[in-house]
Amino acid sequence: MSHEPATLEPGFRGVTADWSADKQAFPVPWGKAMMWIFLLSDTFIFTCFLTSYMNVRMSTTEPWPNTAEVFALTVGGHHIPLLLIAIMTMVLITSSGTMAMAVNFGYRRDRKRTAALMFATAALGLCFVGMQAFEWTKLIVDEGVRPWGNPLGAAQFGSSFFMITGFHGLHVTGGVIYLTVVAARVLSGFYDRKGTYETVEVAGLYWHFVDLVWVFIFAFFYLW
Amino acid sequence: MAFVAIADRDHEHALHDPQSFIRKYIWSQDHKVIALQYGFVATSIGLVALTMSILMRLQLGFPDTFHIIAPQDYYQYITMHGMIMVIYLLTALFLGGFGNYLIPLMLGARDMVFPYLNMLSFWFYLLAVLVLVAGFFVPGGPTGAGWTLYPPQAVLPGTPGASWGIICMLASLAIFIVAFTMGGLNYVTTVLQARCRGMTFMRMPLSVWGIFMASILGLLAFPALFVSAIMMALDSLIGTSFFMPAVSSMGEQTVHTGGSPLLFQHLFWFFGHPEVYIVALPAFGIVSDLISTHARRNIFGYRMMVWAILAIGCLSFVVWAHHMYVSGMNPYFGFFFATTTLIIAVPTAIKVYNWVLTIWRGDVHLTVPMLFAIGFIFTFINGGLTGLFLGNVTVDVPLSGTYFVVAHFHMVMGVSPILVVFGAIYHWYPKITGRMFDERLGKFHFWMTFIGAYAIFLPMHYMGILGVPRRYYGYTDAIQFIPPSVHEANEWISISAMLVAATQLVFLYNLIHSYFKGPVADPNPWRATTLEWQTPQTPPKHGNWGKDLPEVHRWAYDYSVPGAPQDFIPQNVPHSEQTPAGREHGVPT
Numbered sequence: 143m144s145h146e147p148a149t150l151e152p153g154f155r156g157v158t159a160d161w162s163a164d165k166q167a168f169p170v171p172w173g174k175a176m177m178w179i180f181l182l183s184d185t186f187i188f189t190c191f192l193t194s195y196m197n198v199r200m201s202t203t204e205p206w207p208n209t210a211e212v213f214a215l216t217v218g219g220h221h222i223p224l225l226l227i228a229i230m231t232m233v234l235i236t237s238s239g240t241m242a243m244a245v246n247f248g249y250r251r252d253r254k255r256t257a258a259l260m261f262a263t264a265a266l267g268l269c270f271v272g273m274q275a276f277e278w279t280k281l282i283v284d285e286g287v288r289p290w291g292n293p294l295g296a297a298q299f300g301s302s303f304f305m306i307t308g309f310h311g312l313h314v315t316g317g318v319i320y321l322t323v324v325a326a327r328v329l330s331g332f333y334d335r336k337g338t339y340e341t342v343e344v345a346g347l348y349w350h351f352v353d354l355v356w357v358f359i360f361a362f363f364y365l366w
Numbered sequence: 367m368a369f370v371a372i373a374d375r376d377h378e379h380a381l382h383d384p385q386s387f388i389r390k391y392i393w394s395q396d397h398k399v400i401a402l403q404y405g406f407v408a409t410s411i412g413l414v415a416l417t418m419s420i421l422m423r424l425q426l427g428f429p430d431t432f433h434i435i436a437p438q439d440y441y442q443y444i445t446m447h448g449m450i451m452v453i454y455l456l457t458a459l460f461l462g463g464f465g466n467y468l469i470p471l472m473l474g475a476r477d478m479v480f481p482y483l484n485m486l487s488f489w490f491y492l493l494a495v496l497v498l499v500a501g502f503f504v505p506g507g508p509t510g511a512g513w514t515l516y517p518p519q520a521v522l523p524g525t526p527g528a529s530w531g532i533i534c535m536l537a538s539l540a541i542f543i544v545a546f547t548m549g550g551l552n553y554v555t556t557v558l559q560a561r562c563r564g565m566t567f568m569r570m571p572l573s574v575w576g577i578f579m580a581s582i583l584g585l586l587a588f589p590a591l592f593v594s595a596i597m598m599a600l601d602s603l604i605g606t607s608f609f610m611p612a613v614s615s616m617g618e619q620t621v622h623t624g625g626s627p628l629l630f631q632h633l634f635w636f637f638g639h640p641e642v643y644i645v646a647l648p649a650f651g652i653v654s655d656l657i658s659t660h661a662r663r664n665i666f667g668y669r670m671m672v673w674a675i676l677a678i679g680c681l682s683f684v685v686w687a688h689h690m691y692v693s694g695m696n697p698y699f700g701f702f703f704a705t706t707t708l709i710i711a712v713p714t715a716i717k718v719y720n721w722v723l724t725i726w727r728g729d730v731h732l733t734v735p736m737l738f739a740i741g742f743i744f745t746f747i748n749g750g751l752t753g754l755f756l757g758n759v760t761v762d763v764p765l766s767g768t769y770f771v772v773a774h775f776h777m778v779m780g781v782s783p784i785l786v787v788f789g790a791i792y793h794w795y796p797k798i799t800g801r802m803f804d805e806r807l808g809k810f811h812f813w814m815t816f817i818g819a820y821a822i823f824l825p826m827h828y829m830g831i832l833g834v835p836r837r838y839y840g841y842t843d844a845i846q847f848i849p850p851s852v853h854e855a856n857e858w859i860s861i862s863a864m865l866v867a868a869t870q871l872v873f874l875y876n877l878i879h880s881y882f883k884g885p886v887a888d889p890n891p892w893r894a895t896t897l898e899w900q901t902p903q904t905p906p907k908h909g910n911w912g913k914d915l916p917e918v919h920r921w922a923y924d925y926s927v928p929g930a931p932q933d934f935i936p937q938n939v940p941h942s943e944q945t946p947a948g949r950e951h952g953v954p955t
Contacts, residue, residue, distance in 0.1 A: 161567060162566055162567065162568065163566060164561055164562070164563055164564050164565050164566045164569075164918070165561050165562070165563060165565070166558065166559040166560070166561065167558040167559065167567075168558065168559065170559075172479040172480070172555055172559050172560070175555050175558060175559050176479065176480065176551050176552075176554075176555040179551055179554050179555060179585065180547070180551055182585070182586070183547060183550075183551075183585040183586060183588075183589060184589075186585075186586050186587075186589035186590070187589040187592060187593060189589075190589055190590050190592075190593035190594075190633060190636075191593055194593060194594075194597060194608065194629055194633065197626055197629045197632075198607075198608055198624070198625060198626055198629065200626075201611075201624060201625060201626035201629070202607075202623075202624035202625075203612075203623070203624050204623075204624060289600065289604055289605075289606050290604055290605040290606050290607070290621065296624060297606070297607050297623060297624060298606075298607060298608070298624060298625070300606075301600065301606035301607065301608060302608075305596070305597070305600065305606075309596075
């Protein structure tokens, strides 16, 4: 990236030079460094959730429900497996695209476009949470799935599903609030006065992470 | 837009020194005040756990005499004693206390990178402690599941506190982890990004290295506990079955089916083993600095010490199942985890050798901090050697249910870190308060605690080899194989434990009395090299360094440099002023 100091050496020598230097290990703002470390820690949380889910899926004595069927929708007479989840995944990945564009416009100090794209990202995130609420309602009301048991098979299906998607949903909801606050600050010119749009990128890091986690949940919970 | 390092900016922090009492001492964002707040709360809750251990010792040493603890309550005492000591005392004190105080001062920073988050960290910690204490007052009392909280026992109705106590415990742990995460992110980011000019990684004092690595371990290990706390709370509250298999309890089938109790053990120990090093690594680091300073010698093998800290940190994530040899595992797993466990002894032994070699032919000053540091070497070698026994599957299987394990972990992660805590408090007391403690009381405190620790825990090794089971309320008639000598040993241990506990009151008296009446301390009474002793004021004011940040020119261990006018050269003294050029003991400049 263009904003790095010109004195940095490329490649491994640059890494060594950074790490053996004084003052700071990475030429990045504090907030960005801390967000990366936080995300590393959060990765361990989701890894533990997913390995636990895999473990109880093995330990349970009852059959695991067929996720493709559980999460199927019937639209216009057609029975389409995983339709809602596919749309949700699409929406969330699209929101990562708008976020990346927001970061780009942030570096160009384009106040209005940055804010607009961030609001769009937040709106897509809200859309995702809304669809998740729909999915939960369908499961709870129509299919009778509960965290402690369900008519489809192993009780751990409901427990893992609500726990993992719930925890991820909380992350998305938190992200929507976070993005909205930052976007409002962008629009108000707060970062122009501060002289840097780095917070936009930091918020972006978080958002991409939440997105990436969803890809793993999608792969391990819905597709498997 | 080039990002300018904080040490290169002019007057980054406007030094608005908060004046009101509340902003200065209650809602404070100053890392030094937050460190003391952590210290007070951790010590207070630690005294609760100490009292509980004394009550347990009264029961074990003099059964049928005191009747303070009812048999059905004994597990609650064990559980709360263990959990408080490990998490709420040691972890909080080393990272929240010493981490907060030392990192910015030793690195030449004005504060942590995010002071507001740091303040939140303390208040969440206090909330965690309050929720924990609330567990004592809920119906049924605190949980009696043992500090490891193993299911299914922790959740089943026969266990004390299975309805409310366990929920308080899990909620408290979750809040503690949130608190630690906010603090830990600060510690790690500050070490990475906010060092002063000249402070390279390889010039950092080992205290900072130890706390830094322990914070990383915490950020990666606590998630496993967080997740298992959530899952167990769900099992207990709404009847999910993550950890609960189909069990019949008190003649009735429970609602649970198909969960995996072993999953909890894996998650718990994936946190639990790094936790040992979250407590041990700061102790390793701090004791290195104490030994080097008070033996007036540069630390032996600084680079090796750093790499050993990093190696121990990495290895600590691949040894967890050595706590589970008796849980039922594939024997090949046991083989793997025994191997990694024994490998971790190598960097640990390197550190012990280096401490001993630092003292070797040093100009040893037997000050109070140094006594505690030397005491630590003894107890740590002792506890480490029994660790080698327990790391082997075949030796562990017969011993793991006995007092041998109690002796081992108390020696290695109870007594050893707490000796370092004492040494560190005495060492930095003059900097923190500006006054000197009473040396004679300090020495009395050391000898009573050190000899007392052996009086308490040495007999437990023999009891363990005799097969005396741990976590038992009493050993009267039912257990035939226990000889009378064990009962005598129990009396001896209990009396020693009470003497040691009483000595801690002397320690507290010394701290409080000296704070008001102690002689005013020299800004650098130990003639130490590290930056925290070079602050313009003692105790350091808000912002630590006055107008200009310090600049570091050398490593942290320039003691007894040949040709230098004094036997120490502070880190911020330029080469031209003190030493012949090029003398840095082979350490990279």
